[in-house]
Amino acid sequence: MKYSFDEKVDRIGSNCLKWDLINRTYNDSEIIPLWVADMDFKVPEEIGDAIRKRLEHPIFGYSLTPPSYYKAAINWFDKRFQWKVEKEWMKFAPGVVPGLKTIVAAYTKPGDEIIIQTPVYHPFYSIIKNNGCQVVENTLTCKDGRYEMDFDNLEKIITKKTKMIILCSPHNPVGRVWTVEELKMVGEICIKNNVLVVVDEIHADIVYKPNIHTVFASINEEFANNSIICTAPNKTFNIAGFKTANIIIKNEKLRNQYILQMEKDCIEGATTLGAVAQEAAYTSGEEWYQGLMEYLAGNIDFTLEFFDKRIPKIKIRKPEGTYLLWLDCSGLNMKPEELSNFFLKKCKVWLNDGSMFGHDGAMFQRMNIGTSRVVLQEALERIEREVNKL
Template structure:
């Protein structure tokens, strides 16, 4: 059994989550539950493999090979029923880096790129930084359950959208899109010739009763117009080792993206990242199963703890270790909510408005920590809610 109960002190490790707390929230006393990495040690086999690689003592230039491809191919086939050919795989340091290259090579300046808000905030920024036109299709929130607005999506596609960045599973709302929903997206993308860039980095983190389906695994004619982005980094808490891969069936698109990486001098992976990927996908299954149990426990704890409190609603996540909390019932402006969360509750969560205007009044909470740490945060939050209720 892995030890998910011990809390490791991450301060002093140049951790974005921990060593930037005062800079971001104005006080070292704020408890961070924001950036999407885990306060959990990696799987023991990964640790061992990395230690052996470090003990080797030489960290020269690296390359990827067919053996690594086969590890990836087996993982996506066995976990997601996704059949990938070796020559379709393109490695990179990260999912975002590949999205940048896709935008640069598959669209021109001022071309329209669509995202479904509220959604992972870097999508907004990268589209604007490349001088593309940001198009949003807001998701429909019905009593805490989000769905795609297919009528709006089609209307937006009609205006000449060139690319859609699909977040699947969706961050921050935690939806795991159904096959029916994904097929409808594909039908519209084919009808209006829209390239789909599918960020599926959270695809291994799914709660019981739900199943992640890679959109490219569906047998439709649009298959070659999809770029699928995956990585072990979210699944196995390896973000700092910077390794990911894309599945790109279309040879022309694949060659253009590969050439773009070369132009920008991104031609090699971190040697430790390669070891981590290979070990995670061959020896990390037990750890992942235990992690899924922990996340389910933490999610249920948050839901049951906050259920009695007026003014806050927990969106029922189907995947990811991120919870989307709705505080609109507290009748505060978003700025007031943010200040209250940091100063009264003493918690550092992600501000919902960063994910889009329809994130106003929401906060994103990371629950990938020992349960005791999540309980500590909930104690602070419920105490602040009770104090606020007294002030009415």
Template sequence: MNNYSFDNITDRRGTNSVKYDLLKQRYGKDDLIPMWVADMDFDTPPFIFEAIAKRAQHPILGYTFRDESYNITIVDWLKNRHQWDIEPTQISFTPGVVPGLLMAMEAVSEIGDEIIVQTPVYFPFFTTIKQNGRIMLNNNLKEIDGNYTMDFDNLKSIITPKTKAIIISNPHNPVGRVWSKEELGELVDICYDNGIKIISDEIHSDIVFSPNKHLPISSISEKAAEISFVFMAPSKTFNIAGLSTSFVVIQNTKLYKKYEKKLDAFHLWQGNIFGNVATQAAYSKKGAEWLDEMLDYVEGNINYVIDFINERIPKIFVHKPEATYLLWFDMKEYGMTHKELTDFFINDVGIAINQGRIFGSGGDGYIRMNAATSKAVVENAMLKLEVAISNLR
């Protein structure tokens, strides 16, 4: 039996929502269906609001800290959800995953060192590396018939003595891969042998479709745990990204200390009261039930889109993602330039999507569409796309 409904979408316009209220600034129009930024249209679950409301009844919101029970909540979630056993002392804080990636990168490299990414990938990785004086090396993912894998031969060939870390997206945004134990194992072997640390962005780890199973990279072996940082958050999972509360698991004590030094240097350890309260409310039995229902609903949307595209717009190639509510459309068959594809979605289709190009090399000719909205919105978007495509040429 379902306890939650995901069919009704609350109007977010006028709430300083990036997804809705920045449409005009980003796309030149605000009458677009917003299927861009990775933020869900679903209401944040009620039990999270109840916890926030309870805390808000206290009249003082002064400096706060996360106590032992906070870390234990995370330990329990990781054990129950991912069968990963960690110690409370291995958890540290970051307001967002992206600033955490930066702190980890700073902890293990110097200005002028090289950091690897695997494109197409979540583009703030590029800014984090380049705007902080590091050199970005790219190990393009290998794509064969829409299936993406890591290119280990190329990876080995680009490593130099200055290569200090690789930032991975696990599961991978935007291609939707849940990296397998074999793939992660091979990556760990290469990194371990070359003194490279793995900074693993696992923000999408809870949004995985059965039978796929997320593997936190540090959980696969002792070697992996020795060289990895695992960043996670309840932000994507429960639609609470506006609370800026995330965490990192670092099992190597030396790396943990180095990370904490950076956290201290930036004075970012504090966090905020409501983010802490929301995290504990989210990582609960109720949270797990809500998440399972949300995943079923989103998977329904994703299956709908895949079937629709395959039957009615087969020149678009799209694979079912193993994880994330993001769909990665290969539109290369239409031979549009980057600008033509951008204009087509804004002016002809009427949907705000993310352009493939922004995800780096290998992204041209693709678009990323967010399916975490109501079924009715998804159906409408698909009809609009079909009509716009049939009007082409």
């Protein structure tokens, strides 16, 4: 394996949101950031090589998205998920979140209801509200630390005003990888009630054995024609700064509605270097990706063992997907508003406050373990020291 993920990369001074925001916000360089879903690993050499080659040409004017961009993604989806995608189905978005904004604007009107499964990725809330729609919560149920969908509640909350459900698959922040059976039940309920299924699958590649990610649209033809799949190489290859995502829509009528909204939002295609980065990642990133998955799995095992043996007051269930851990901090006997200050100011570890994912996440914190083992260990030891003082 030619790639090493143990290297501690200094990102300070690179205008890095994850690390440079610390001093700008808190003026405290000692804080370790384990919050935003951004990894601290060098990207595959092949991505850097492809970008350097493009930089040899001295002009960066308006660009076309090359056919090879689509071919690379289509081959990746086929190999990884046995999902057959056609070039015409793929439309651009400058990130999954902007893509979701365009989707909500394209298929709903103010006052419509959109279902989300809480606790869930926090931009879902603002995207819905900012488009004048109503958030309807289908809260996940938690049994022995494992989250499940509440299908009875899902059927009950659908009304004539319900136009869409946004699924997070794999789920951020709880780490579930939904089974085919679970996705089928959601899909059938939505077909029956004429509810469009929009799926954020940005973490689809980050799934740990024996779990298997199933693309919602790959289950059957009916689901494919009643869904929109949002994908990106950003989480997998740590290239979110290129602002590239793929919105995949098989249904031609739905696709044309998205294209019309793209025109209204003045969205065109991938940036020159964004297209190069995605193509290189999907074409040449396999070896790096396999090494990444092995290292992330090791980080998860290391972290879970550390908490279990040395910080048992904080409970974590092993995630099935993503590089995000959902920390149950109810054993610390703190009020929700005290948790963030405890981790940030006492432990000097920056996590995501669970309440941002929904009211049912109030006693939780989200931890990103996508960093070198030495950084992760230092953060965990800081938490251990402060918890032991309580």
